[in-house]
Amino acid sequence: MSSASSSWNGQEFRLHISIDMPPSSDPNEPPFGWLGQGVALTRNHAIVVATKTILVYSLLSGRLIHSLKGHTSVVERLAVYRDTLVSASHNSPIRVWDLASGRCLRTLSFGGAYFLSIVKPELVEVEQKHTLVKERWPKDPLVVASIFDGDTFRVWKLEYSGRDGSKANLDGISKDMRNLDAYDDHRVHCLAARGRFVLTGSYNCTVCIWDVIMGQRKWILIGHTNRVVSVDLDEGQAYSGSQDSTIRIWNVHTGDCSYILKLTSPILEARLSHSYLVSLHHDGTLCVHNLIDHKLHYRLTSVADWLRHFLHDDYKLCFQSNGSLKLWDMRNNRLIMEYSLGNADAYDIQFTDSFLVAYLRQDSKMTIKVWRFADEKPDGSSNENGI
Secondary structure (H helix, E strand, C coil), X not given: CCCCCEEECCEEEEEEEEEECCCCCCCCCCXXXXXXXXXXXXXXXXXXXXXXXXXXXXXXXXXXXXXXXXXXXXXXXXXXXXXXXXXXXXXXXXXXXXXXXXXXXXXXXXXXXXXEEEECCEEEEEEECCEEEEEEECCCCEEEEEECCECXXXXXXXXXXCCCCCCCEEEECCCCCCCCCCCCCCCECEEEEECCEEEEECCCCCEEEEECCCCEEEEEECXXXXXXXXXXXXXXXXXXXXXXXXXXXXXXXXXXXEEEXXXXXXXXXXXXXXXXXXXXXXXXXXXXXXXXXXXXXXXXXXXXXXXXXXXXCCCEEEEEXXXXXXXXXXXXXXXXXXXXXXXXXXXXXXXXXXXXXXXXXXXXXXXXXXEEXXXXXXXXXXCCCCC
């Protein structure tokens, strides 16, 4: 880490703990899919993939809390809602876990899920009698899963019951959503979900908006001239990034394209926070745009693009560049922290308000590094078992 003390919102920023991961049975392969997900976070815990096993560590002490076993192939995706974890692997059923007890609550017969998301209830705009009104959607959390390059995704309702000891219940609320008319070649290569909408992008240059409550496709969005490789949603708008070097912004209610960002290099990934749109490009640049006026806020260069791992919110941006892991001040365009990786690579990065976690690989050795933003306990207590 840099010798100068760095801070975040006036808090000391330091390397907190380092966890050596158990060795893989195949040292030539990473412990999760090459473009999969290795880490998910709750307030107090790091949930880490170790091939077919999921390890739950305390972020406070580094202690191993649970070892979750049951997958028969490498785990590719993780999604967390409160104390419920949903995990997907290449060719075995999706599994639903209780993080408090470490028990598997349910398996879902939908093997090979590459895209996995939990859609959390929130106030969104919905159309009623040609008028937009605010409603809470979805009514219950939803689990959305799709295979890569598939023409199907499935949605389940997650009936979350809190900490009263009862199990989470998942029931299918919609049939498999297949393309039944024109654009039968719209195969899912990227997916995002929010409220009652799922957004899918395809290599055939189209984007589809699906209403998961009605169980039907709402819009086919046409305009890109090359593969659609990244999609995201905010309230009322859909965003699609393409190898045609543009990001298109669409109205989810009308299907109209409201704005086109014309960039200088094909897009690998584009992601939203409340105020910013950040895109990673083939030429190793990160472009930060203001969502209010769509203007370029700034551009960062020499960003490692081969794993597509960058992460941001409205305040901080984390990425790998020139052999270092860097934490950037989003608003003021300045470096907060730089950690030299040496010969290692960051295979995944995640952060919360209190912690930054990086999954690092050097040769065949995998390590979890945890940095801490604040001195106080992340939830105001000392109970490391609390989710």
